[in-house]
């Protein structure tokens with residue numbers, strides 16, 4: 662039987678006995694030292710997308726669009742998901758009880774290399790009139806829209822260090838609803 666790394670991490674109290682017993686069979690002590698070395702080495706391997714000081718690389722130090730795919734992925738995991746989770750949960754604790762990459766990227770997010778917009782988030786009408794009609798016909802949409810515009814967009818804009826889309830002052834590369842939502846296909850009248 663191997664010495665489980667788990668007991669090594671749990672501290673000497675739990676490993677002591679096990680080692681004493683196993684060293685009688687020779688070689689095990691050596692194996693124990695080797696596993697210690699491996700554990701120590703793993704603890705010091707800098708993970709992808711991290712700076713030497715352990716902080717995840719990301720905006721504003723490195724512009725979002727200048728980041729590599731791996732850096733973006735790490736930043737999503739270390740900064741975006743943990744920051745956005747309580748925001749979504751405070752709006753609807755039940756719906757967002759489980760909050761992870763798939764919440765924004767959809768069930769096939771990982772397969773599609775996290776390309777946005779998501780296939781699973783409800784599409785939005787592609788015209789202002791269409792959107793206004795939805796706000797009237799869907800009783801839940803006004804409060805969702807309010808939440809999206811006042812909380813989700815500004816928080817994401819800050820995380821990515823991108824300006825939030827403002828119809829009065831449209832700028833290139835601004836962060837908007839379309840970063841997550843697809844737009845409904847244009848319908849001919």
Ligand code: HEC
Pocket residue numbers: 730733734737738741742745761762763764765766774775776777817840841
């Ligand atoms: C709150 C919503 C949200 C969550 C949660 C989230 N993401 Fe993202 N993610 C986005 C948005 C929005 C973009 C696109 C940003 C842009 O470029 O406009 C994005 C982009 C990405 C990209 C870059 C994709 C590309 O175009 O190359 C990767 C990789 C990524 N996310 C991975 C993840 C992973 C992994 C997780 C889970 C740990 C995650 N995301 C969780 C919203 C989210």
Ligand code: HEC
Pocket residue numbers: 764765781782783785801802805806809810813814817837838839840841842
């Ligand atoms: C960071 C990603 C993200 C951005 C940006 C975003 N949304 Fe959302 N939105 C979501 C998620 C996740 C849901 C919940 C999943 C769903 O309902 O499809 C959602 C749900 C909604 C819903 C409820 C749809 C339903 O299921 O009935 C509306 C309406 C909505 N968003 C409108 C907007 C508008 C308008 C904007 C821009 C002002 C916007 N969203 C920006 C991620 C986003």
